[in-house]
Amino acid sequence: MTPLLNVTGLQRHFFVEGKNEWLADKKILRAVDGVTLSVQRGKTLGIVGESGCGKSTMAKLVLGLIPATAGTVEFDGKPVTAQRNRAWRAARRHMQMVYQDPLGALDRRLTALEQVTEPLLIHENNGEIKPAVAAQTMMRAVGLTDNLFTRYPHELSGGQRQRVVLARALVLKPSLLVCDEPISALDVSVQAQVINLLDDLRQQMNLTMLFISHDLRVVRHICDEVAVMYLGRIIEQGSAKEVLSHPAHPYTRALISAVSTPGAKHATAGSGRIILKGEPPNPVDVPTGCSFHPRCAMATAHCKTSAPAVTRLGESHTVSCHLHTMIHHGSGS
Ligand SMILES: Nc1ncnc2c1ncn2[C@@H]1O[C@H](COP(=O)(O)OP(=O)(O)OP(=O)(O)O)[C@@H](O)[C@H]1O
Ligand SMILES: [Mg+2]
Numbered sequence: 203m204t205p206l207l208n209v210t211g212l213q214r215h216f217f218v219e220g221k222n223e224w225l226a227d228k229k230i231l232r233a234v235d236g237v238t239l240s241v242q243r244g245k246t247l248g249i250v251g252e253s254g255c256g257k258s259t260m261a262k263l264v265l266g267l268i269p270a271t272a273g274t275v276e277f278d279g280k281p282v283t284a285q286r287n288r289a290w291r292a293a294r295r296h297m298q299m300v301y302q303d304p305l306g307a308l309d310r311r312l313t314a315l316e317q318v319t320e321p322l323l324i325h326e327n328n329g330e331i332k333p334a335v336a337a338q339t340m341m342r343a344v345g346l347t348d349n350l351f352t353r354y355p356h357e358l359s360g361g362q363r364q365r366v367v368l369a370r371a372l373v374l375k376p377s378l379l380v381c382d383e384p385i386s387a388l389d390v391s392v393q394a395q396v397i398n399l400l401d402d403l404r405q406q407m408n409l410t411m412l413f414i415s416h417d418l419r420v421v422r423h424i425c426d427e428v429a430v431m432y433l434g435r436i437i438e439q440g441s442a443k444e445v446l447s448h449p450a451h452p453y454t455r456a457l458i459s460a461v462s463t464p465g466a467k468h469a470t471a472g473s474g475r476i477i478l479k480g481e482p483p484n485p486v487d488v489p490t491g492c493s494f495h496p497r498c499a500m501a502t503a504h505c506k507t508s509a510p511a512v513t514r515l516g517e518s519h520t521v522s523c524h525l526h527t528m529i530h531h532g533s534g535s
Pocket of ligand 2 (some may be wrong): 258
């Protein structure tokens with residue numbers, strides 16, 4: 203089956219000022235540096251990794267909100283580019299985004315109902331159902347009661363606002379929903395409600411999702427597949443169950459051990475909690491060889507000079523780590 207979303211060799215580099223602002227000292231920041239992934243229809247792919255590893259930049263590239271430096275994004279078999287032409291607008295209807303901060307995503311001057319009706323007025327409508335009626339139906343589906351419809355964003359709770367954002371994203375019946383940290387700005391008490399709602403909606407609407415999160419417990423709950431990003435690259439990928447229960451990359455093990463996900467027996471390789479050394483390196487100055495080597499307790503001299511290739515560990519489980527290339531080539535065991 204052709205995947206709904208196909209990303210190949212995607213890169214986005216930014217030019218940023220170097221340390222010396224007096225010299226024309228431009229440096230290249232490799233925010234996304236060669237990502238290849240695909241998502242089958244109806245499946246949810248989680249993207250995890252520390253702050254600054256390129257998750258949001260990748261989400262923007264997938265939706266064609268910013269241009270790529272290199273690589274391709276294909277949605278439903280058609281290329282997605284950042285050119286705001288007719289094809290882009292037609293595709294955007296089917297690809298919606300939910301951001302971290304619901305207040306920032308909403309227009310303070312519009313009521314909840316107006317916010318949800320707006321996309322139906324912007325995009326061509328087949329005229330079968332009145333926009334306001336379709337909006338109300340969607341609002342009820344996300345658990346908003348009728349008395350909230352005429353409220354403005356500042357008159358709603360954080361959880362209610364995120365439901366309005368969800369209704370606004372889903373009212374066009376998209377096939378792909380990109381969620382960028384959709385619950386991290388919410389009160390802990392409502393996080394689970396919103397996650398359960400998303401889980402129900404994706405099943406009811408047969409949504410395909412790209413789900414960006416710091417929270418591995420949530421990823422385990424909601425995602426079919428997971429991709430672990432480090433410095434703009436995917437270093438491990440596979441079924442969420444497999445990767446989170448049997449993480450192969452030392453970085454994934456460290457992320458998991460930091461939250462001690464229930465059931466992740468192998469997270470710590472039997473040695474207790476793994477503390478990552480130091481801060482994530484600067485994407486302006488990506489380490490040579492394996493970019494994780496300066497923080498890796500298992501790094502060898504080889505890791506400092508040679509970038510690991512992708513190694514297949516199982517049907518859907520891949521990792522980029524010399525520990526595994528050595529095992530698979532029989533030279534390191
Ligand atoms: N417009 C831009 N200009 C320059 N650098 C940028 C720009 N947008 C993002 N970056 C840089 O690209 C890198 C990746 O940023 P991105 O926002 O994608 O990270 P993230 O994984 O979403 O982080 P977080 O978990 O904190 O949201 C960061 O170093 C960031 O500073
Ligand atoms: Mg982000």
